[in-house]
Amino acid sequence: MIDAAVSLRSIHKEYRRADFLVVALDDITIDIPIGEFFCLMGPSGSGKSTLLHLVAGIDRPTKGQIRVLGDDIGELNESELAGWRSENIGYVFQTFNLIPVLTAWENVELPLLLTSLSKKDRLRRARTALEIVGLADRLEHLPKQLSGGQEQRVAIARALVTDPSIILADEPTGELDAGSADDVLAILSTLNKQHGKTILMVTHDPRAQQYARTSRYLDKGRMTEMPHAVPA
Amino acid sequence: MGKHLFLVWKNLLRNKRRTVLTVFSSAISVFLIGALISVYALMYAQDPPEESAMRLVTRHKVSLTQALPYYYGSRIATVDGVENMVPMNWFGGTYIDQRPENFFARFAVDPDQVFDIYSEYTVAPEQLEAFQRDRQGMAIGKTIAERVGLELGQRITIKGDIYSFDPELTVRAIFEGPDDLQAFFHFKYLEEGLKESVGTEYASQVGVYAIRLRSVEDAPRVAKAIDDMFRNSPEPTKTETEAAFQLGFINQMGNIKLFLLSIAAAIVFTMLMVSANTVAMSVRERTREIGVLKTLGFRRRSVMGLVLGEAVLIALLGGAVGVTITVAVTTAMQDMAVQWFTGFTLPPWGIGMCFAMAVVVGLGSSTVPALIASRTKIVDALRHTG
Numbered sequence: 001m002i003d004a005a006v007s008l009r010s011i012h013k014e015y016r017r018a019d020f021l022v023v024a025l026d027d028i029t030i031d032i033p034i035g036e037f038f039c040l041m042g043p044s045g046s047g048k049s050t051l052l053h054l055v056a057g058i059d060r061p062t063k064g065q066i067r068v069l070g071d072d073i074g075e076l077n078e079s080e081l082a083g084w085r086s087e088n089i090g091y092v093f094q095t096f097n098l099i100p101v102l103t104a105w106e107n108v109e110l111p112l113l114l115t116s117l118s119k120k121d122r123l124r125r126a127r128t129a130l131e132i133v134g135l136a137d138r139l140e141h142l143p144k145q146l147s148g149g150q151e152q153r154v155a156i157a158r159a160l161v162t163d164p165s166i167i168l169a170d171e172p173t174g175e176l177d178a179g180s181a182d183d184v185l186a187i188l189s190t191l192n193k194q195h196g197k198t199i200l201m202v203t204h205d206p207r208a209q210q211y212a213r214t215s216r217y218l219d220k221g222r223m224t225e226m227p228h229a230v231p232a
Numbered sequence: 233m234g235k236h237l238f239l240v241w242k243n244l245l246r247n248k249r250r251t252v253l254t255v256f257s258s259a260i261s262v263f264l265i266g267a268l269i270s271v272y273a274l275m276y277a278q279d280p281p282e283e284s285a286m287r288l289v290t291r292h293k294v295s296l297t298q299a300l301p302y303y304y305g306s307r308i309a310t311v312d313g314v315e316n317m318v319p320m321n322w323f324g325g326t327y328i329d330q331r332p333e334n335f336f337a338r339f340a341v342d343p344d345q346v347f348d349i350y351s352e353y354t355v356a357p358e359q360l361e362a363f364q365r366d367r368q369g370m371a372i373g374k375t376i377a378e379r380v381g382l383e384l385g386q387r388i389t390i391k392g393d394i395y396s397f398d399p400e401l402t403v404r405a406i407f408e409g410p411d412d413l414q415a416f417f418h419f420k421y422l423e424e425g426l427k428e429s430v431g432t433e434y435a436s437q438v439g440v441y442a443i444r445l446r447s448v449e450d451a452p453r454v455a456k457a458i459d460d461m462f463r464n465s466p467e468p469t470k471t472e473t474e475a476a477f478q479l480g481f482i483n484q485m486g487n488i489k490l491f492l493l494s495i496a497a498a499i500v501f502t503m504l505m506v507s508a509n510t511v512a513m514s515v516r517e518r519t520r521e522i523g524v525l526k527t528l529g530f531r532r533r534s535v536m537g538l539v540l541g542e543a544v545l546i547a548l549l550g551g552a553v554g555v556t557i558t559v560a561v562t563t564a565m566q567d568m569a570v571q572w573f574t575g576f577t578l579p580p581w582g583i584g585m586c587f588a589m590a591v592v593v594g595l596g597s598s599t600v601p602a603l604i605a606s607r608t609k610i611v612d613a614l615r616h617t618g
């Protein structure tokens with residue numbers, strides 16, 4: 001019986017170079033239950049992105065164990081991780097990271113290229129995902145023809161099109177004005193409430209907090225209960 | 233891979249100007265290679281007519297520019313295995329003017345033998361007879377006749393250059409056949425014309441003897457027998473098959489094969505360098521996107537496939553354009569130069585080589601960037617700016 005979507009045990013992450021050592025994460029242990037909307041806050045450089053990378057399996061911890069939906073992802077090799085990620089994880093970046101030469105529709109179709117779906121099914125599912133984020137009328141637009149908020153919504157559609165259980169969002173509102181940020185946060189909240197997605201969102205924007213059910217703080221790579229100083 | 237093709241295609245459209253330039257430069261290299269292959273094919277890879285294998289050519293051992301005595305002909309005819317022979321003199325000269333359109337090859341020959349030896353040429357019997365009877369008659373290949381605009385019965389004057397004699401000739405026969413790019417007139421007529429200016433001895437000298445064998449297998453033996461016969465005379469001979477003779481003619485210009493090969497190698501090498509640089513640049517620009525694709529779950533080999541696929545697609549486009557240019561150019565040149573040679577074209581195997589070269593260059597220049605791209609750590613790729 002899996003009760004935790006994400007469970008981190010004594011996670012350490014160090015960046016070691018010849019001339020420096022950065023401890024990005026220092027003994028992190030958390031459990032994020034399935035269906036949670038979890039908000040991780042903290043100042044710049046506190047290790048938030050690093051933690052998301054580890055959960056997504058795009059980087060590995062120096063020490064500690066990560067279980068996602070019951071799987072110890074430390075046991076998967078790079079190629080297995082790629083397949084695992086495409087099935088279980090949707091990833092939303094701060095800078096959207098849409099492919100500029102692809103239309104909104106094609107961008108959202110992209111993760112489905114890794115499935116065995118037919119072209120027709122891929123396009124149908126991509127359209128549905130774009131409908132969910134309210135962009136059914138922007139299918140053929142290129143990223144540069146969209147506003148920042150719209151771009152981020154396309155990116156969310158891309159993250160949810162494979163129907164993953166977990167959506168990881170790294171400062172999804174970091175580049176957006178207040179109005180667009182609210183749209184994006186509302187969509188994430190809907191995905192959590194109506195579609196049952198577990199959401200792990202990183203931000204240092206305190207306004208994002210009100211959409212989340214649980215908030216935790218990171219500071220200098222350590223979990224802390226109380227925010228010391230949250231930057232405005 | 234099929235469904236990734238559209239990604240590859242979209243990537244090509246990303247920077248249209250660069251793609252067009254890359255395709256174009258690849259096309260130019262393919263064209264250069266294609267042109268070299270066409271030259272090679274023209275010189276070395278043409279299938280000569282079957283009759284060619286039945287022929288030997290005897291010339292002066294020292295060089296083609298030295299003549300042989302006329303009496304050698306009857307001696308050669310006595311060699312066992314020789315069916316027939318014909319003396320031939322290259323008569324340069326000018327018809328009308330120096331313009332290339334009016335050029336054609338002219339030989340003074342023995343009219344009674346020449347069509348027995350060049351049996352691949354077909355000529356109407358009554359025309360042949362007319363040619364043989366008229367001392368000032370000329371027989372000319374159909375391709376040339378049409379090109380230069382000569383008809384039966386037409387009278388022409390050739391202005392001599394090597395020889396101080398201007399033959400006045402009447403077109404008596406038009407023959408057809410592979411490589412019918414020459415005209416024949418009577419050796420006796422030339423000899424007569426020269427007697428006045430250079431004297432009897434020089435007038436009856438012969439450039440080469442074309443020999444028809446009884447059987448192909450006799451070639452080495454007959455060639456040796458002929459050369460042995462004249463070994464100790466003041467004018468020793470060199471006898472070889474027609475194919476070897478023509479190659480020797482070409483090889484007078486130097487080691488052409490090596491020359492062609494080294495140009496080709498230089499082109500391929502340059503192309504490899506230029507396109508490796510382009511691919512590396514375009515992959516580096518996309519480092520972040522590659523990080524995104526991998527975050528979405530694309531594996532190393534998909535990323536490799538995208539980069540290599542793009543290079544191969546460009547190569548194929550460049551190949552197609554390059555081959556088209558080559559065919560157009562060689563066809564135009566062949567058209568202009570029909571008096572000199574036939575078969576100047578890019579053969580099917582050459583088309584294959586052109587595409588293969590393009591693809592090899594494409595793969596060769598993109599393998600390293602593709603490997604680097606596919607191995608970049610995702611976190612590093614995502615942090616990449618620029």
Ligand SMILES: Nc1ncnc2c1ncn2[C@@H]1O[C@H](COP(=O)(O)OP(=O)(O)OP(=O)(O)O)[C@@H](O)[C@H]1O
Nearest residue numbers: 015022023024043044045046047048049050051204
């Ligand atoms: N690849 C790397 N090499 C070296 N140090 C790194 C690397 N990635 C992150 N770090 C360091 O690890 C620490 C945590 O970085 P991280 O990106 O996780 O912070 P963050 O909380 O996401 O900050 P921000 O809010 O600015 O995005 C920082 O000190 C950073 O400099």
Ligand SMILES: [Mg+2]
Nearest residue numbers: 048049050170
């Ligand atoms: Mg960050």
